[in-house]
Amino acid sequence: MPQRTRTVFFVSDGTGITAEMLGHSLLTQFEGTDFTQVTLPFVDSVAKAEACIGQINEAGKRSTGRPVVFSTLVNAEVREAIRRADAFMLDFFEGFLDPLEAELGTRSTYTIGRSHSAMDQKQYRHRIDAVNFALAHDDGVSTQDFAKADAILIGVSRSGKTPTCLYLGLQFGVKAANYPLIPEDFDRMQLPQALEPYRTKLFGLSIAPERLSEIRCERRPNSHYADLENCRHEVKQAEFLMRREGVRWVNSTTKSIEEIASTILQEFKLERRGY
Amino acid sequence: MPQRTRTVFFVSDGTGITAEMLGHSLLTQFEGTDFTQVTLPFVDSVAKAEACIGQINEAGKRSTGRPVVFSTLVNAEVREAIRRADAFMLDFFEGFLDPLEAELGTRSTYTIGRSHSAMDQKQYRHRIDAVNFALAHDDGVSTQDFAKADAILIGVSRSGKTPTCLYLGLQFGVKAANYPLIPEDFDRMQLPQALEPYRTKLFGLSIAPERLSEIRCERRPNSHYADLENCRHEVKQAEFLMRREGVRWVNSTTKSIEEIASTILQEFKLERRGY
Numbered sequence: 001m002p003q004r005t006r007t008v009f010f011v012s013d014g015t016g017i018t019a020e021m022l023g024h025s026l027l028t029q030f031e032g033t034d035f036t037q038v039t040l041p042f043v044d045s046v047a048k049a050e051a052c053i054g055q056i057n058e059a060g061k062r063s064t065g066r067p068v069v070f071s072t073l074v075n076a077e078v079r080e081a082i083r084r085a086d087a088f089m090l091d092f093f094e095g096f097l098d099p100l101e102a103e104l105g106t107r108s109t110y111t112i113g114r115s116h117s118a119m120d121q122k123q124y125r126h127r128i129d130a131v132n133f134a135l136a137h138d139d140g141v142s143t144q145d146f147a148k149a150d151a152i153l154i155g156v157s158r159s160g161k162t163p164t165c166l167y168l169g170l171q172f173g174v175k176a177a178n179y180p181l182i183p184e185d186f187d188r189m190q191l192p193q194a195l196e197p198y199r200t201k202l203f204g205l206s207i208a209p210e211r212l213s214e215i216r217c218e219r220r221p222n223s224h225y226a227d228l229e230n231c232r233h234e235v236k237q238a239e240f241l242m243r244r245e246g247v248r249w250v251n252s253t254t255k256s257i258e259e260i261a262s263t264i265l266q267e268f269k270l271e272r273r274g275y
Numbered sequence: 276m277p278q279r280t281r282t283v284f285f286v287s288d289g290t291g292i293t294a295e296m297l298g299h300s301l302l303t304q305f306e307g308t309d310f311t312q313v314t315l316p317f318v319d320s321v322a323k324a325e326a327c328i329g330q331i332n333e334a335g336k337r338s339t340g341r342p343v344v345f346s347t348l349v350n351a352e353v354r355e356a357i358r359r360a361d362a363f364m365l366d367f368f369e370g371f372l373d374p375l376e377a378e379l380g381t382r383s384t385y386t387i388g389r390s391h392s393a394m395d396q397k398q399y400r401h402r403i404d405a406v407n408f409a410l411a412h413d414d415g416v417s418t419q420d421f422a423k424a425d426a427i428l429i430g431v432s433r434s435g436k437t438p439t440c441l442y443l444g445l446q447f448g449v450k451a452a453n454y455p456l457i458p459e460d461f462d463r464m465q466l467p468q469a470l471e472p473y474r475t476k477l478f479g480l481s482i483a484p485e486r487l488s489e490i491r492c493e494r495r496p497n498s499h500y501a502d503l504e505n506c507r508h509e510v511k512q513a514e515f516l517m518r519r520e521g522v523r524w525v526n527s528t529t530k531s532i533e534e535i536a537s538t539i540l541q542e543f544k545l546e547r548r549g550y
Contacts, residue, residue, distance in 0.1 A: 031381070037547070068379075088378045106306070108305060262316045266317070
């Protein structure tokens, strides 16, 4: 058990997602402290900021050190109000808006909550359309619009294709379909016929057989499908097939959805349209 | 047409997603400049950094101002290499790691790519499980595990329930099901029977009828389903029903998925488990 405890607050005038992400990136660099994390979103007035202070100070009493506050607050008054809490505060906008103003030669609009808002309807529709595309083209249910796909993920059942496709759609507005590789494909040692016209869009996911067996066991315990030997066989065959057919692939075992998605965007030089 | 153009690079030793988010938050504060955005992920060595410099400098020649580089680079050598590009650079870690070290009284591990990695397998499984939950409990297809849901979204068809549930799962590891409100429910003016035991978990989404009609038209043009008058009727009835039954709800028309998801977390005081 770590001896030191801290409560970390992510305070934002918007959703708090940016503050969480950057704060979390920083916290992963520090070991030996147990961080309790609390997000306080939509803090867009001095009154709301003042309501947060009590919560922040209260948390400080229960920890070995004072709370850490990571904030993305556009409005300087709101920021100053939060600063009155008995906490260590780092605001992610404060240090950057001024130098950016100088560099760009324009004034910041200091508008609250612009990030993660639905302001840019066109960009936003890209994302929703891409999510719908992923859902409609999941697990080979339809190959109808494969021509419109930005990427088509292939791999054995439960290798991580579906969450990756959904993430590509939600985060980046990229249309990703997925198609399973099944034992019949290995018997023929050929790519499924439906994929032939789209070879250049294919990207493979592989996975450690032990991990695959574990995941499949949750779904169908004691099945041939989940059996470790069968998983070993399927993974080996799938990797052999992808290598033979010249399909690029990554092993998803130790990679996050974000890392896999980002790798795919980079490989296919796809534009990130999500924002 | 804006006269000024700039190319913005998001450079990271990881996926680049954090750099994009914070950079984008900052850019939304500046109007009148046309920003072309390029993400350079997985820049985890000086050699890779040097390969980026050419691309950054090249972009500068095509814009009216020098490129802007937003980076999240843990390694100081990689950061210094990028700094040799002819660009305006803001690193999101540089200014924060030192003060955090001082505050926490521990040294940063300076480990590359920790954010958005699959390091914390338990947290990570939460997310995958939650995505699978959302998929298995989409659009009322199954009510089997509603007892395990953190939230159940209700609303008329195409009001934004599915993308919100998927986002809650992918981003926050929160299990969200969704269930449609259909004309039969309005005739009875009662919540669907299946939802009765889970009243406290219900959260509604409404939408402007004009927007709803537009979205439905893309799916089924010239249908009664997509007809504006019908959409007006359904939305009015749904809002009446939710108000009558004391279900909290938001209008999704001008809200992003992130904003809706964040509002739901706040309303139900749900823990964000995604990281």
